[in-house]
Amino acid sequence: MLRRAAEKPDPERHGLRVVHLPFQIHPEIPPGGIEAGPRQGPMYAALEREAAQAGLPLNWPARLPDTRAALAASAWVRQHRPDVSDEFNRRLFAAHFALGEDLGDTAVIDRKAKELDIDLDALRAALADGSALASLTEAEALGARFGVRSTPSWLISGKLVAGLLPPSEFERLAESAMRQSR
Template sequence: MVVEHWFDFACPYCYIAQDRNRILRDRGIEVVEHAFRSHPGIPPGGKPAGPRVGPTYEFLAREAESAGLPLRWSSRMPHTRPALAAFEWLKRARPKVAQRFAESVFAAHFAQRQDIESVALLTILAEAAGGDPVPLRAALADGTAYEALYKSERAAKRYGVERTPTWNVLGQSVSGLRPRVWFRDLTTVLRPTG
């Protein structure tokens, strides 16, 4: 069984959704991840982020802690287009490398407060994930990587994806972060029998 998942590196719910995808994968469900800019209007250089206080941020902190994911808020909302394009470009040839790359980009932003728009950082993270940084840098420079991102976003429109995280399960789109138990229960429905 395959579950499709759309994410953005700027989305804290997507950061925590890594834990939900791990639940699916640990139970033998294939998760195919796709890049989607949930805030395409954020310009290069990002934009200042307001204070992260109140019930929503308390919820995110609790969920991140339960998932074992460090959460340290950056003072800026990042421009994620280069990172998402790099992910999609890496995924075309080596999905496992792209998955490790995505995990490291999420950690760089949400745990280490690094600038995930930096091509230098992205190529370092790609190499650490097992990718070749030289062709990735070239694909970001010549636009090839961005073409891969546009394809992913066009596919998202066909599925009706409007925000992140969104999963497509058995032809149904489910948006928003669901509790861990929802994903554990889902695996009993999706697990092949016989």
């Protein structure tokens, strides 16, 4: 999964279309974030192993930010600049997990948007007037309708698949989806 985040996705590889939708898993995190605490256990070990295998830096931040604005920006960019949406998401991911930047800070969002020539005035206006948040709410409602409760999650041939899976499992699921569609 982390390896896939580092690579430019090839949605046509199996004839499938990948649509990234933002989904806030921890809406209880307040503005300013919360202390994260230790990252221990099998899930964290698997994430660290996958990141190392992919050559990705993984620096657990000390605080978990309120990501609502970043997710709303992601939803807005997906609708208004689909040509850079995946790259915007990768840069937000790297800002948080590699660079330790606070995704609750709008300056971080602005900087990542500016790097991709996203119209900052339009993005800021959408964040201010609530239209970006409405896009996020719509994406989250869609996810909730399909039972999304964690990230990452994928809907493949009507089946919800959640969690970190080995690349071979994604290959198997994609091939199965293609067989079902024939």
